[in-house]
Amino acid sequence: MRVVIAEDNLLLREGLVALLRERGIEVVAQAEDGEGLLRIAAGHKPDLAIVDVRLPPSFTDEGVRAAIEARRRDPRLAILILSQYVEPVYTSELLASGDGGIGYLLKERVGEVRTFVEALERVADGGTALDREVVAELVRARHAGDSGGIAGLTPREREALALMAEGKTNAAIARAMVVTPGAVEKHVSNIFSKLDLPATDDDHRRVLAVLAFLGAGDG
Amino acid sequence: MQAAELRRIERDLHDGAQARLVALSMQLGRAEERLEDQPEVAELVRAARGEAGAAIKELRDLARGIAPPVLADRGLVAAVESLGQRSAVPVTVEAKIERRLPPVVETAAYFVVAEALTNVAKHAPSASARVVLTERDDRLLVEVADDGPGGASACRRRRPRGRRRLDRASPGCATASRRSTASCASPRRRASGPPCGRSCHVDDH
Numbered sequence: 001m002r003v004v005i006a007e008d009n010l011l012l013r014e015g016l017v018a019l020l021r022e023r024g025i026e027v028v029a030q031a032e033d034g035e036g037l038l039r040i041a042a043g044h045k046p047d048l049a050i051v052d053v054r055l056p057p058s059f060t061d062e063g064v065r066a067a068i069e070a071r072r073r074d075p076r077l078a079i080l081i082l083s084q085y086v087e088p089v090y091t092s093e094l095l096a097s098g099d100g101g102i103g104y105l106l107k108e109r110v111g112e113v114r115t116f117v118e119a120l121e122r123v124a125d126g127g128t129a130l131d132r133e134v135v136a137e138l139v140r141a142r143h144a145g146d147s148g149g150i151a152g153l154t155p156r157e158r159e160a161l162a163l164m165a166e167g168k169t170n171a172a173i174a175r176a177m178v179v180t181p182g183a184v185e186k187h188v189s190n191i192f193s194k195l196d197l198p199a200t201d202d203d204h205r206r207v208l209a210v211l212a213f214l215g216a217g218d219g
Numbered sequence: 220m221q222a223a224e225l226r227r228i229e230r231d232l233h234d235g236a237q238a239r240l241v242a243l244s245m246q247l248g249r250a251e252e253r254l255e256d257q258p259e260v261a262e263l264v265r266a267a268r269g270e271a272g273a274a275i276k277e278l279r280d281l282a283r284g285i286a287p288p289v290l291a292d293r294g295l296v297a298a299v300e301s302l303g304q305r306s307a308v309p310v311t312v313e314a315k316i317e318r319r320l321p322p323v324v325e326t327a328a329y330f331v332v333a334e335a336l337t338n339v340a341k342h343a344p345s346a347s348a349r350v351v352l353t354e355r356d357d358r359l360l361v362e363v364a365d366d367g368p369g370g371a372s373a374c375r376r377r378r379p380r381g382r383r384r385l386d387r388a389s390p391g392c393a394t395a396s397r398r399s400t401a402s403c404a405s406p407r408r409r410a411s412g413p414p415c416g417r418s419c420h421v422d423d424h
Contacts, residue, residue, distance in 0.1 A: 015245040060292035084237050085279055085288045088304040107241040108275050111248030111268050215420050
């Protein structure tokens with residue numbers, strides 16, 4: 001996996017590079033701002049870009065905007081956003097920017113090294129990795145008043161879908177829900193059919209289910 | 220305290236203490252990885268990382284409470300849309316604002332909407348809410364309405380059936396609580412409205 005990093009804070013950038021190197025992941029280039037990200041993404045053709053939300057010069061959401069632009073130029077580029085705060089608006093925009101290959105994690109999750117590296121691999125592979133805080137907030141919000149297919153899900157199916165949004169595999173969902181893998185498969189297949197998702201490969205349907213769940217298409 | 224100053228504090232926290240704690244958490248994670256053969260020490264390091272994580276979360280909650288990052292980053296409309304997404308009731312947002320407003324106005328309006336939506340979720344959990352933000356003659360009109368049934372008796376008489384103020388805890392309705400929120404932001408900002416109206420004006424002058 002070839003990775004680029006856009007992070008303006010030197011301490012965090014160096015920490016991240018060292019951590020990834022220890023896990024055998026190659027950081028091929030680094031940038032300090034949005035323009036820099038676009039430059040290294042074009043020059044190095046990485047598999048994945050790890051991007052801080054706040055970058056110079058505006059120190060607002062420069063990173064999100066640059067990441068979406070980088071992906072527009074190269075749709076196969078996977079994006080993992082790291083942020084110090086959760087923001088559903090950004091998550092929705094990122095998810096709407098393409099078909100999977102998107103992650104949004106709080107920066108402190110990097111310290112959970114194994115889980116973090118698994119999330120990187122999943123995102124680079126076209127999957128999703130959403131921070132559990134983002135998911136928890138959206139689940140809470142969506143619980144009460146929902147429309148469309150999501151409203152037809154049972155509480156257990158909804159729980160399975162929330163875990164899917166974090167990027168968990170069926171086996172991991174089974175462990176988290178304390179049920180058998182067979183029960184999870186049943187939930188997942190119910191979710192697919194209730195959301196009326198086309199019968200393509202499973203990974204793609206998982207992404208579509210998560211998109212429906214997060215309402216990414218609503219803007 | 221001025222809203223701009225609160226935003227500066229939020230930025231300082233973000234780039235200073237929060238970033239240092241994140242770096243600390245990364246280093247502890249790396250240390251933990253090298254301690255596989257010493258599980259007791261690894262456990263200590265994991266606990267230390269947990270403490271760092273708790274401190275980061277406390278700072279994040281504090282920062283959001285004083286100056287929500289999305290408000291500073293994207294402005295009022297995006298921040299209100301974000302509130303809508305986080306709300307326990309469905310919220311539609313209509314905004315006719317083309318420019319960034321002064322921080323003091325954005326902050327006051329944001330907290331007015333946040334409080335109103337909290338009230339809808341609390342008192343009319345099965346309702347949906349509508350937020351309208353309009354800028355007219357240097358004045359920002361913030362209107363929050365819901366379609367829930369009934370309301371507090373203090374305000375009900377003055378409302379057409381099915382329409383109601385969002386704040387109905389006291390005879391003064393929302394105005395009192397809105398004033399208190401607003402006065403935190405700036406002594407120059409004025410929140411006004413009829414006692415049981417459904418709108419709040421936040422002026423910038």
